[in-house]
Amino acid sequence: MNINWQPLIQIIHAHQRFVLSSHVRPDADALGSEIGLARILESLGKTVSIVNSSATPGNIQFLDPTRQARQLGTAAKPEEVLQAEVHIVVDTSSWTQLSDVGKLMRESSAKRVVIDHHVSSDDLGAAEFKDTTSEATGALIVKLAEALGVRIEAEAATALFAAIATDTGWFRFAAVSASTMRIAGYLIECGASPQAIFRELYEQGTLAKMRLVGRALDRMKVDCDGELAYTTIEWNEFVELGAVPADTEDLVNECLKVSGTKGAFIAIEQQNRQVKVSFRSRLDALNVAAVAEKFSGGGHRLAAGATLPGPFATAVQRALDAMKDGIAIARSSQPKSEG
Missing domain, CATH: 3.10.310.30 (Diaminopimelate Epimerase; Chain A, domain 1)
Structure with missing residues (x-):
């Protein structure tokens, strides 16, 4: 399923202040997609905040070395969400999964965008860019970067590789295709290290x-x-x-x-x-x-x-x-x- 990214590209070019959010208890696809998208938008000169309802789990904090993703009500204030021009939700289309951030979204006048690959869906009143056949939301972010003409830098490549690798069971699930491996190869070219990512994800247990x-x-x-x-x-x-x-x-x-x-x-x-x-x-x-x-x-x-x-x-x-x-x-x- 091919997504027409042009409407989203127009939204991105027409606005300056963006807030990114994902589901409660974010996993590597959620956080990796947020970090990857944030770096892409920042490369275009945009102002970006990442605000989630849950804190980032310790096992995936390495994907966010600057701790840009912050929890609403602790490190992030409601005003950050309410003052955004565009609110982009990644890796979920569910009001329940957005929790407290979702409540603020209902109050906000910001334009809403969803980038997701899940079948289950609520009507968030958003412009939706969904591909339910995609192996991971992280793969969709890579395709958006390509449509924008933005080359992904190393930190974003690491986050997006982790997003795809974890949501495919380290490339063993049925959703994996030749396209998946081409995307993974591109992210390695951009600076992602599969060995380092695997070690951080699976060899740091207590x-x-x-x-x-x-x-x-x-x-x-x-x-x-x-x-x-x-x-x-x-x-x-x-x-x-x-x-x-x-x-x-x-x-x-x-x-x-x-x-x-x-x-x-x-x-x-x-x-x-x-x-x-x-x-x-x-x-x-x-x-x-x-x-x-x-x-x-x-x-x-x-x-x-x-x-x-x-x-x-x-x-x-x-x-x-x-x-x-x-x-x-x-x-x-x-x-x-x-x-």
Whole structure:
């Protein structure tokens, strides 16, 4: 799916003050896209702020060495959002995922823009530049830079490479194409170092993280005749072990390593006792975006998420029931073998 970038190029050239935001608990695609886009806009002489509802997780802070991304209500004031001429939202199209920043957006007179690759979507009243077939929002930012005629510098290249690498499971997911690898190669030419990025993302774990991962793996369960695997983590375990929520990044994918699994989820209790659930699927027929949307979440057919209210055991059971229903639907849609 090719995006016509010309309307956005016109918006960029016609305005000076930009605010960039992404979803709560930003991941590498969210932050990497923000940093990459900020550097592109700054190269054009624009004034850029990055304001998110959540603080940047420690494991991806290396993508933002100047700490440009700031949390609303702590390092960033509401006036920064309200005074922007253009508010660009990356890697989400959800009011819920924008949280407190979204509330300010509703009050602001700024022109709204969305750059995203997720299927699930709210009407943000924005000019949308979406490609739901794209491997990552970071890849869309690279294509925007090309349309603008801007060469990406090293810091932005690092952020955008991390965005794409993480959202593709380090280039192993089905969305990866020849175009993905060409973009990755271009970012390496611009200064991204895959070795350094991988080391920062995956080889900086603490002993607390290893112990938390061990517990989650030890309590993994299977259901649906082995087609569903899932695990859970309660908040008191973070406290007991000295781990942090970012230590669970990508842990849900461990469940898909069990032979025969078609789907997976991990339920993680938050400090406020809400439960963040990440859903994964191996099959197009098992649409986990539709599963997540039952809980006002969303994402892609093969990777999605939602936040459920507590209590914890109830939230886990609701997630389990929803995934069992999803697997049942997937089974019914498969052609029956003749015999």
